[in-house]
Amino acid sequence: MGAHDSEVHPEAAVAPGFLTTHAAQTFNRLADEALRADGLSLALVAPLMLLHWKGPMLQRDIVLHSAVRQPALVAVLGKLEHLQMIERVAVAADRRAAMIELTAAGKQAALRGGDILRSLNKIGLAGFSTEEIAQLVALLQRFSDNLTKSSGTKYQK
Incomplete structure (x- = not known):
């Protein structure tokens, strides 16, 4: 998609x-396509990567660190347990x-998912200088923070 499309x-x-929504949707679609070869999806890999990073967590804490709401996360965790990637202690x-703890298979899936996501980020940043990457990250963080702070704001018609 170009600016003059x-x-x-x-x-x-x-x-x-x-633009951020379009980029996120494209990124997510490509990630899901790449992860599908391993029987995974972005929805399944996200909690695995969180657990790999933070270690065992209570389900409620996973919800707090996740963009996924409680009912959907319960379903995701159920599927991960069925796939023997997590276990409940x-x-x-x-x-x-x-x-909630990772199994050996869950650790492998978290590592594979991380590799795929890093690879996609690298593809998306092709041709960017180190300074441009730092600037893009800072600007996106600021954009996201501004939107988060505006929660509950009345919008102009």
């Missing part, structure tokens, strides 16, 4: 919200809680 509204072609102090 006749299929894209001229205002959208220069709107950061549209009872917490002695709270019979209702379970610690």
